Amino acid sequence: MAALIPDVVEDALVIVEPPSRRRWPRLRVWRAVVLFIAGAYFLIPIYAGLRFSFENDAGHLSLYAVKAIPSEPGFSAAFWLSMRLAVVTLALTLVLMVPTSVYVHLKFPRLRRLLDFVTILPIVIPPIVLILGVLRAAPLWLRASPYLLSLVYVILSMPFVYRSLDAGLSAIDLKTLVEASRSLGGNWLNTLWRVVVPNLRSALLSATVLTLALVLGEFTMASLDLWTTLPVWIYQFQQVDAHVSTAVSMVSLVGTWLLITLIVSLDRSQSRRARRRTKNS
Amino acid sequence: MTELADATRTTEPAPAGARVGLEGLVRTYGATRALDGFSLAIEPGEFVALLGPSGCGKTTALRVLAGFEQLDSGRVTVDGRDVGKISAQHRDMGMVFQSYSLFPNMNALNNVAFGLRMRHQHAAQRRQKAGELLELVGLSDQAQKYPHQMSGGQQQRVALARALAIEPRVLLLDEPLSALDAKVRAELRDQIRQLQQRLAITTVFVTHDQEEALSMADRVCVMSAGRAEQTATPATLYSRPTTPFVAEFVGVSSRVPVEPVNDTVTLFGESCRVRPSDAGVPTGEVDALLRPEDVTVTLDATAKPFVTHKSFLGAITRVIVQVDGVAVRADVRSDVAADIELGARVRLAVVSRDVLVARRAPARPAPTD
Numbered sequence: 001m002a003a004l005i006p007d008v009v010e011d012a013l014v015i016v017e018p019p020s021r022r023r024w025p026r027l028r029v030w031r032a033v034v035l036f037i038a039g040a041y042f043l044i045p046i047y048a049g050l051r052f053s054f055e056n057d058a059g060h061l062s063l064y065a066v067k068a069i070p071s072e073p074g075f076s077a078a079f080w081l082s083m084r085l086a087v088v089t090l091a092l093t094l095v096l097m098v099p100t101s102v103y104v105h106l107k108f109p110r111l112r113r114l115l116d117f118v119t120i121l122p123i124v125i126p127p128i129v130l131i132l133g134v135l136r137a138a139p140l141w142l143r144a145s146p147y148l149l150s151l152v153y154v155i156l157s158m159p160f161v162y163r164s165l166d167a168g169l170s171a172i173d174l175k176t177l178v179e180a181s182r183s184l185g186g187n188w189l190n191t192l193w194r195v196v197v198p199n200l201r202s203a204l205l206s207a208t209v210l211t212l213a214l215v216l217g218e219f220t221m222a223s224l225d226l227w228t229t230l231p232v233w234i235y236q237f238q239q240v241d242a243h244v245s246t247a248v249s250m251v252s253l254v255g256t257w258l259l260i261t262l263i264v265s266l267d268r269s270q271s272r273r274a275r276r277r278t279k280n281s
Numbered sequence: 282m283t284e285l286a287d288a289t290r291t292t293e294p295a296p297a298g299a300r301v302g303l304e305g306l307v308r309t310y311g312a313t314r315a316l317d318g319f320s321l322a323i324e325p326g327e328f329v330a331l332l333g334p335s336g337c338g339k340t341t342a343l344r345v346l347a348g349f350e351q352l353d354s355g356r357v358t359v360d361g362r363d364v365g366k367i368s369a370q371h372r373d374m375g376m377v378f379q380s381y382s383l384f385p386n387m388n389a390l391n392n393v394a395f396g397l398r399m400r401h402q403h404a405a406q407r408r409q410k411a412g413e414l415l416e417l418v419g420l421s422d423q424a425q426k427y428p429h430q431m432s433g434g435q436q437q438r439v440a441l442a443r444a445l446a447i448e449p450r451v452l453l454l455d456e457p458l459s460a461l462d463a464k465v466r467a468e469l470r471d472q473i474r475q476l477q478q479r480l481a482i483t484t485v486f487v488t489h490d491q492e493e494a495l496s497m498a499d500r501v502c503v504m505s506a507g508r509a510e511q512t513a514t515p516a517t518l519y520s521r522p523t524t525p526f527v528a529e530f531v532g533v534s535s536r537v538p539v540e541p542v543n544d545t546v547t548l549f550g551e552s553c554r555v556r557p558s559d560a561g562v563p564t565g566e567v568d569a570l571l572r573p574e575d576v577t578v579t580l581d582a583t584a585k586p587f588v589t590h591k592s593f594l595g596a597i598t599r600v601i602v603q604v605d606g607v608a609v610r611a612d613v614r615s616d617v618a619a620d621i622e623l624g625a626r627v628r629l630a631v632v633s634r635d636v637l638v639a640r641r642a643p644a645r646p647a648p649t650d
Contacts, residue, residue, distance in 0.1 A: 184396035198386035
């Protein structure tokens, strides 16, 4: 057979052979390499942080840093301040953004592009510029309150929250749902609370997670406004005891992760319950 | 027991619904006049269909009645009371939408009970009534299902039950069947009509499907360019259209060029009276509008007209005959049509002695149905 086919044709046959057998293993190797590099990029700092948290000054394994966290001066106040700011920011953001997004989608859909642009501004403007401007403009009584930070965090979280809500609202037939509710006697509040919000569960969840992550990790503004939130405390305490400070970072990382997992699993279990109810009926 | 439930258990109709008046409605969107002086009076318990092509203003009229659109001018009355200032929330009008409008976060039972919840009825009471309504639409076994677990037809039936649950003064149906397949559509069409007759609720039904409108409604209002062209019973609308638009939009018509002389025209060699029209008798070049069943076909080898198409439609066959370059449709009994070959020479005659005429339309391609 080979003798009957000239060499050139044989080469051509080799070229047109299905590529799958030769290329797939190479692709799999590349995937593994990319995954490994990305994994290392995320995991090495966490591993280093964890290892440093479980070491004493002599470099031996020790739980002293973790055990010392609750009793360290200022930790408790910083922790609860961050928690309060997170809750207030989340509440303010959702109360402000949910009705606004719904209203724009319903009544002024053309303004969505403008809102897209406006809500992206906090990403473009450096936090330091934003907080200095706010500190100059805010009245004294507000400057004296830590909740000024919440007001600024609302602005910072807007790009993420608006995009989550916008995607959620675009995924439902908002106009029809609202009109159906109104024709059945629902007022605006009932319509929002019983019809719109439950159908935005995933979007709200995503907005919540992003807002919490942002508030619990924000350093620049809190530091410039002279409030000791958890990230500021971690930074300051680094100069006293770097092991404890790193341990707090790790605990706060794990804590945030647990919080997010809890919220997501609550959402999933609710969906599962609904499915089970339907199956049993 | 509720009034609604009682009504469903008796063969006698319940007390009639509300009387609805739409008077000189005008609604503009920029330069477009969606409603241009639209008027319609609906009797209590009547089922009226708003029929028309896309953009004729039928959905806008329904939305104005529901309270979802503001009027530029005009008046909407329910039982003689102006409801223009009353919000949709307080109008007591049940509405079924074109798109599936069930609340995705609620099961069928809670969807139906939603309106009752908004009226602060006790949980047990509203559950019982929602159950009754689901039974009424034949879906009591689907009470715990969520919208995504139901078919389109089931969802629209639940939406109908939900609209009826609040015992509305007027039931508004905005093309509720258009997203459904043909079989489900026919079933639901019958079900809606039966329910409406049993409950005697004043109903306004928007559709662009003339078959739906003619088969379901007590009266049909044909709309064009934001106005009512003609409002009449389906039979009158079909057999006695008062405007050329209605004659061509409802049913099938053929246009045959004629020359009117003293309110008469000559069609296929016979003299016919020109039927008075709302638009008056047009002058200049005019066409006679002929229904296929108003034209008879007889084989005649000496005649000029010849058959170009035949479509078997069951008991009748639609034949298209070429007459002096014009295509004329005629319905022939299928057993008679069996003897008429394509290309056969035929003689045409008009059954009716009065015909509707309209200003000549621009030339269009020959029909094939």
